[in-house]
Amino acid sequence: MENIIEVKNAAKLFGNETALNDVSFHVKKGETFGFLGPSGSGKTTTIKILTAQLRQTSGDAYVFGVPTERLKENKYRKKIGVLTDNSGLYSRLSIYENLKLFCDLYDVPPMRIDEVLAMVQLQNEHKKIVSKLSKGMLQRVTLARAFLHKPELLFLDEPTSALDPVNSRHIYKGLEKLKSEGTTIFLTTHDMDEAETLCDRVAFLNKGSIQLLDQPKRLRKQFSNGTIRVELMDGREIYLDRGPDGAEELYEYMSAGMVESANSNEPTLGDIFVEVTGRKLS
């Protein structure tokens, strides 16, 4: 499958401080790729390099097969959507007026505004002035603006940071729809649940270096200790081996009607991150 993003040995220094150190990865067409790490790990720096807002100190970064410096060309700008931590919306204007501006800039018919607002559950809020919006609504409008022009590649920098679960779910639904339409999504987050929900592959970024990169499912399997967690009716919690011995023991508990619940004892992405980097995510 075609690589939409390809980064080879990229490094970024700010003075003597290393923001990115020998980072290499690729993102395939249609994939949702998660860049996970705590604040200051280099996530935003990576997005800025990949959207030509920043130049790497060394190494190579390609998007759509061309060096990122060429992304300033009109034909590439039309293919990219960016959501950053700053809304970039005009606070005195209404939601509609903001989106209409970007329709004109991206040559998109204004009827698309209704579609994107429906995707983020804001279809009846056209006339609301941006300065009067809640944080959640603001983030949803920003997201609507980012995919207004149906970009082939969408960069999302912490798309649900500081949002409540209801608003986050609205965003997830919108992103799932985009993914189903073939959009490639590059997502940075420190929310592991978000990464598990949305991402096909994730990379753990710590102090500017990629520590681990794989599918969430495979990472959980790789770091699993091979046990099953069983909660018994009497409140006890026991861990059984996944082999024949554990199966036999589980059968006995089940036969005796003592099992409240049983599930695989796989670590979360958050657990794995802590194990690999020794750091917590937030």
Added chain:
Amino acid sequence: MTFSLKRSLAIFRKDYKDVSKNLYVSTTVLMPLILAAVYGRTGVETVEVYFLVFNLTFTMVAAYVQSALIAEEKEKNTLRGLMLSPATTAEILGGKSMLSFLGTLIVLVMCAFFMEYQPGNLLIISVASLISIVFYIGIGTLIGLLTRSVMEASVAILPVAFFFSFVPLVKPFMDEYPILKAVNFFPNLQLIELANQIETGAGWGDSWSAILIILGWTVVITSFVVAVYNRKMVDH
């Protein structure tokens, strides 16, 4: 480089709606109008006085409003959104300048009307004034790009406004201090010189040097603006 008028007009429409709700910026245009109205009542006898008001219009409307428009885009991180869009440098800077351009033009015409200014050659002074508007918008854009907020831009514009509005007052001292003659080549003084010449019957043949000097300043400042803008597209 392609130029899409549709994109520039979209930015202009956005600015118009935005500024119409921004009293801080929109009331600035009243200052030269009030001054013109006062001079209109008391009567104006010299070209220098007309151009004191016109130069104030250039600095307060063209330069100041433009610097505020650009600085606010930077302050609120909206300029980066425009930069990341398919709009080119020319489309963005063109669109961002339209409102200041039209605003300055309207205020200039109103000031001229209030003061009953009737130039000896309307066409020549109009051409020179239109080029001057572009020059002052360039100054405003540069200040907006180099400052981080509207407040900073408002402070940075003050010496510029003072300089371009009141530098003609140094003329009487030029004989005593020859170094001051250098300011004769500034665009605002060239415009006054031109206005004086056309009152004595000068035509295009006598005016081209002043227009070329103003145009030269405009080209230089526009080149600076484009260079600084392109640098601001990338973080450092």
